[in-house]
Amino acid sequence: MRALRRLAHRVRPQVFHLFTLKCVLYGSLAAPRGEVQTIGAVTGMGHLFTTRSWRTWLLKTPVLIALRRAIKRSRTQLVFQNDADRDEFVAYKIVDNEHTAVIRGSGVDCERFKPRPGRRSQSHVKLLFCGRLIAEKGIREYLAATARLRKSGRTFESQIAGAPYPGNPSSLSDAEVEKLQSEGSHIFLGQHEDMAALFADSDIVVLPTYREGTPKALLEAAASGCIIVTTDIPGCHGIADPGVNGHLVPPKKIAPIVVALAKILDATPQERQRMGAESRRIAVERFSDREVNAKTLTLYRQPAQTPPPS
Structure with missing residues (x-):
């Protein structure tokens, strides 16, 4: 002081x-x-x-x-x-x-965060969770949902950008992160610096957060043309329009995340491209810096x- x-x-x-x-x-x-x-x-x-x-x-x-x-x-x-x-x-x-x-x-800086032309694969879908690895960001729900999706036979790549936050009692422990890394189900990137490149290389960004102001990561993801799956809370309204550029799910629930992601994974590549283009439009029209x-x-x-x- x-x-x-x-x-x-x-x-x-x-x-x-x-x-x-x-x-x-x-x-x-x-x-x-x-x-x-x-x-x-x-x-x-x-x-x-x-x-x-x-x-x-x-x-x-x-x-x-x-x-x-x-x-x-x-x-x-x-x-x-x-x-x-x-x-x-x-x-x-x-x-x-x-x-x-x-x-x-x-x-969001829509000149810095933008889709990379011709980048997205027709079949190899990349999921991304980005945020502190604490319960309030929905990391445990994300891990459980992706495990269920894999058990159902769906294939995708999962990346996690973020780190444990020891100052928060709900943080994943270092031991939990090491265990997940050894299992090989997710690519752990830790604290990532070049988020513009990471979003441009992702197809679906998932943030099952419990409460937010307006998450900047989702604005950057939308500007980059990513499909958005996030929670139905006031801070996320307007970033993901259900069925248009993604889905809104109840907080603290695993099954709705599974259903939402399954719909996107089962969609045609053309439909996923359309949803990504809608994300870009929403970012430019509603959230430009x-x-x-x-x-x-x-x-x-x-x-x-x-x-x-x-």
């Missing part, structure tokens, strides 16, 4: 733009009161809001209290990636509705609000 305050004093920024919930908390407490426009981007609700256990229950109340005080202190304007997350924060009385905005995702950047710059131009007395 002291380091953040020293930095703000030295730089004297016009805008404090804070990304992710933890940074919103710390940054709102450190921001100079009434001197800068403070914007907090809530990109997702995180483990605290998606997991029900006695540990998270004990931690949640003090975090909510701290968030209320921090946001009131600096008059932080919160930017959410979907209406459901915004409504939950308002219901918790963390922020007033008039101090919020909804911008769907961080946008140009539109998102313009909305964000509008927030930057708003005058800083004077916080109430402590």
Whole structure:
């Protein structure tokens, strides 16, 4: 906190733009009161809001209290990636509705993320899971669903881009990852740097996440022409249109993922190409970074609000 305050004093920024919930908390407490426009981007609700256990229950109340005080202190304007997350924060009385905005995702660079002409095979279908290897991202459901598909006789290649996250109690352990690698059913890529090339080389991207703001990985996958299978949650609505460029499935369920993937695997190559082209169209029309950047710059131009007395 002291380091953040020293930095703000030295730089004297016009805008404090804070990304992710933890940074919103710390940054709102450190921001100079009434001197800068403070914007907090809530990109997702995180483990605290998606997991029900006695540990998270004990931690949640003090975090909510701290968030209320921090946001009131600096008059932080919160930017959410979907209406459901915004409504939950308002219901918790963390922020007033008039101090919020909804911008769907961080946008996607449709020039960098794009299909590779002539790349996709007619028969060799590549599946990709990309995300942290934690329960909330749906990694366990993905592993179970692909195992059932193989047992049914369907053939495909499965790649997993991501790494365990020891800071989260629901993370896959290193031992679990090593066991899966030794079984040879999946190609583990770990933390992958060149996602544009990886998406361009994939046919179906699967993210059975429990809760999201608006997952950037799915926006990049759609822009790359990948078919999308993800969960029927507010953060993923509009990225996958059921039957058009993919399927939406209930969170925490394995069987619907199996059914959705089976439909795509059993489709003709021409039908899969059509669905991939629809993904590209959706990314360009709904989630281009140009539109998102313009909305964000509008927030930057708003005058800083004077916080109430402590």
